[in-house]
Amino acid sequence: AAYYDAMHMACEAIKQSDYSDLNCIRANRRIIRQSLMQFYNYRNSFNGITGRIFFNRFGETCRPLKIAYLDHLIPTVEFSQYHLLDSYEINDDIIEQILSGKMIAIDQTVMKKKKMVYASIEMQSIDDININDRTSLCTFKLTLRYTNDFDPFAIQFSDTQERQVIQQKIFETTSNSIITQQFNIKGRFTMLSDFMAYPLETHKLWIRFQHNRLTSDILQFVVDNKQLSTNTDLKWDQYQVVNQEVYTDEINNNMKANAIKSTKQLIYSRFNLLLTIKKQNKKAPVYHALILLSICGVLLYVVLTKTNRYHYAVMGLCSVLLGIIVIYHNYIINDLYDKPLTSLEYWIFGIFSVGSIVFWKNVWSVSKSHKK
Numbered sequence: 001a002a003y004y005d006a007m008h009m010a011c012e013a014i015k016q017s018d019y020s021d022l023n024c025i026r027a028n029r030r031i032i033r034q035s036l037m038q039f040y041n042y043r044n045s046f047n048g049i050t051g052r053i054f055f056n057r058f059g060e061t062c063r064p065l066k067i068a069y070l071d072h073l074i075p076t077v078e079f080s081q082y083h084l085l086d087s088y089e090i091n092d093d094i095i096e097q098i099l100s101g102k103m104i105a106i107d108q109t110v111m112k113k114k115k116m117v118y119a120s121i122e123m124q125s126i127d128d129i130n131i132n133d134r135t136s137l138c139t140f141k142l143t144l145r146y147t148n149d150f151d152p153f154a155i156q157f158s159d160t161q162e163r164q165v166i167q168q169k170i171f172e173t174t175s176n177s178i179i180t181q182q183f184n185i186k187g188r189f190t191m192l193s194d195f196m197a198y199p200l201e202t203h204k205l206w207i208r209f210q211h212n213r214l215t216s217d218i219l220q221f222v223v224d225n226k227q228l229s230t231n232t233d234l235k236w237d238q239y240q241v242v243n244q245e246v247y248t249d250e251i252n253n254n255m256k257a258n259a260i261k262s263t264k265q266l267i268y269s270r271f272n273l274l275l276t277i278k279k280q281n282k283k284a285p286v287y288h289a290l291i292l293l294s295i296c297g298v299l300l301y302v303v304l305t306k307t308n309r310y311h312y313a314v315m316g317l318c319s320v321l322l323g324i325i326v327i328y329h330n331y332i333i334n335d336l337y338d339k340p341l342t343s344l345e346y347w348i349f350g351i352f353s354v355g356s357i358v359f360w361k362n363v364w365s366v367s368k369s370h371k372k
Helices: 002-015 025-036 092-100 254-259 283-304 309-332 343-371
Strands: 046-048 051-053 068-071 074-077 080-084 103-106 109-130 135-146 155-158 168-175 178-194 202-211 219-223 239-252 267-279
Touching (some): 109 202, 109 267, 135 202
Antiparallel strands (some): 109 135, 135 178
16 A cells, blocks of 8 residues: 555656656656655645655655554554644643543654544345436445444445435444444445446446544544455346445545534545446347448448449438437437437447548539539
8 A cells, every 4th residue: 555655646746747758867856856845744745545645854754654463464454543633732632632542742743543443345235226317226234343432323325315324233243342343224325327338338336434423533444354245246137236346535524514614624534335337238239230230331332332323322221220220229218317329329420420421522523523
């Protein structure tokens, strides 16, 4: 993860610099180093997957180390971490939190304790995919692992019509002060649909959640690889899950900040599960291929042969085929609220347009030669 952040930070510095292939290597190195110096404090930092990265005036990173432990020889992030405060004033509240262990102070640096909650989702079923309102009924198990005080019932799911919150707990265990809880979740979640290949359309289904009250400076969700499982057999009707991505990020809640009249941005840690769902229909590609081949064959005849009386009949045949395509298009998208054109239809109309231009150009050339 550290190497990943370093690479992306270097790429970001290059993008924001005056780097040029015309410069010499030394000049480009100096330009990139100067660009890296723009990350000089917490506010002006690079937000990587391992946290915010910035440098001091000596070019050193100013960030706390990640506290981890070995779990069966696998480095695992500890359930409590410390992060640098953006800005602070030494007052009674800060001193009280330092004495209680919620903060630590080293020289002029103050770090705040952050709770790490491991989370994983095990999909059980995806049912009733509605391509009109772009929703799907999802059933899954949510597993959480944490220590100390944490309210899982304050977790809020986004991308769902019901604003589904955790309701039913399946089990709870405690081992070495680590609490493991599993919940059964069922709700209708929204999808982002791509109909360019319809009726073989693709849908992106997100299952995302964050804590209602605890911001990212207090709580951080972590993908629990120990509990993570992938169900590759998820399908409903002709729809099949073809890919699954799990990651965490941060989200701003400016509306809530305005509601409580907060001067600070409210940033929450968010857990994300992205499922790619694709419709499997073996007959549709055959129909599309036959129509496209028919159009291409007719237009190739028009383009490659000299203009003759048969060309008029051929172009008439093309027009009939286009009419059939329009009727077929209306038939296959009859269930959709909006009527998108597929990429295949763009190709067909494009080829027909090119063929028509060539045909009428040939007709014009022949008529011009006859006049002479």
